[in-house]
Amino acid sequence: MYEFDWSSIPGALPILAKGMAVTLQLTVTAMVVGIVCGTLLAVARLSGKPWVSWPAAAYVNAFRAIPLVMVILWFYLIVPALLQQLLHVQASTDIRMASALVAFSLFESTYYAEIIRAGIQSVPKGQLAAAQALGMPYTQLMRWVVLPQALRNMTPLLLTQAIILFQDTSLVYVIGLADFFGAAYKIGDRDGRLVELLLFAGMIYFVICYVVSWLVKNLQRRSVA
């Protein structure tokens, strides 16, 4: 049988905490940017003007058709080199964090856009008609009538997406960024205790995700009641 040796974990905690900070920074940034851009995309997609709705739909569908791993690699290997050529700037030292932030923000905004679009469509048509009858222009109608109700309806889904996002940030492993998972893997590899470090990292992810989804479930129950 395998003999567990957990002794390398206590000393690794500061590095793991630093990794968790990277994970959380990625999650929160992508969530905030994602919800803001997602709202704009959703409103654009629902607009009646084809030259507004088409580009938004194309953007959303393009990002949703390819794997997140590919998006991360695009924004790490391809886009920075392209920008350097176009803008004639020098290659900077470490772009991993910046490229991951951009990749996750752009990627997540398409997933948030779909959630928000469904939320907007869940607002009864009568609300829209009433606002129009009051003479509100489209932007005011969205801002004051539709979005506040839609956002309340979709809060649980937005939070569930945040949990998925939190889990997906571990994929920055492919560009060698030391997030929580990357840090755990590196230490496990260094000390020859990969089994313990991976199980430990899994446990932490599990506890966080389980607790947050339990909270979301309770929130959902309260908002339904």
Next chain:
Amino acid sequence: MGYAWNWGILLSTTPSGESTYLGWLLAGLEWTLLLSLAAWLIALILGTLFGILRTVPNRWLQGVANAYVEIFRNLPLLVQLFIWYFVLPELLPQSWGNAIKQSDPLLQQFFAAWLCLGCFTGARVCEQVRAGIESLPTGQRSAALALGLTLPQTYHHVLLPIAFRIIVPPLTSEFLNIFKNSAVASTIGLIELSRQSQQLVDYTAQPYEAFIAVTLLYALINVVVLLGMRWIERRTHVPGFVGGR
């Protein structure tokens, strides 16, 4: 801009000489398809089984199914993959572990990724199956039981035939996801499609062509699956039931 486009690179032969770079991409595509379809099979079997267990009137069975869903939904896919690949062989009895470690690395990678994706997606399918069964009016179950059908018969003849047809639309998105999630297998070294794009960059120094080609292949998979599932959705649509999310 000073980039020298060269799409012809895809048709030139690789250093090993037995294939073209396009051949590499297609070999990667094959692994992606094989992995995803094989994992989808596991996901459907596990998802159906546990989805039924979550709705049967027995606390223990429900508990087992709940535990399955919670474990596989609350761990990142990458962590699950590394646990299947690095941790499991260590925790098995030593002779088994050694047998695994001595086998062909490609087989090790494929089996780890296969089981991982299958169980991961199975937990999501399970939730859809449960939602499908729960969306049926309770009268259906009661009526079947009142007619003297046993519980397995009730599921087989009454509940599942409708539930499965209701959940086709949400299953479509899970099916699309499994192809995208299969790219994670590149992290343990399986040379599937996304891994081939990196390999092409290393070998050809033509990064744009490699990345655009691979991205288009993923988009192609997406479109084909979407069209296929649309067709199935039309064929299985149940009039009167909303194919809900």
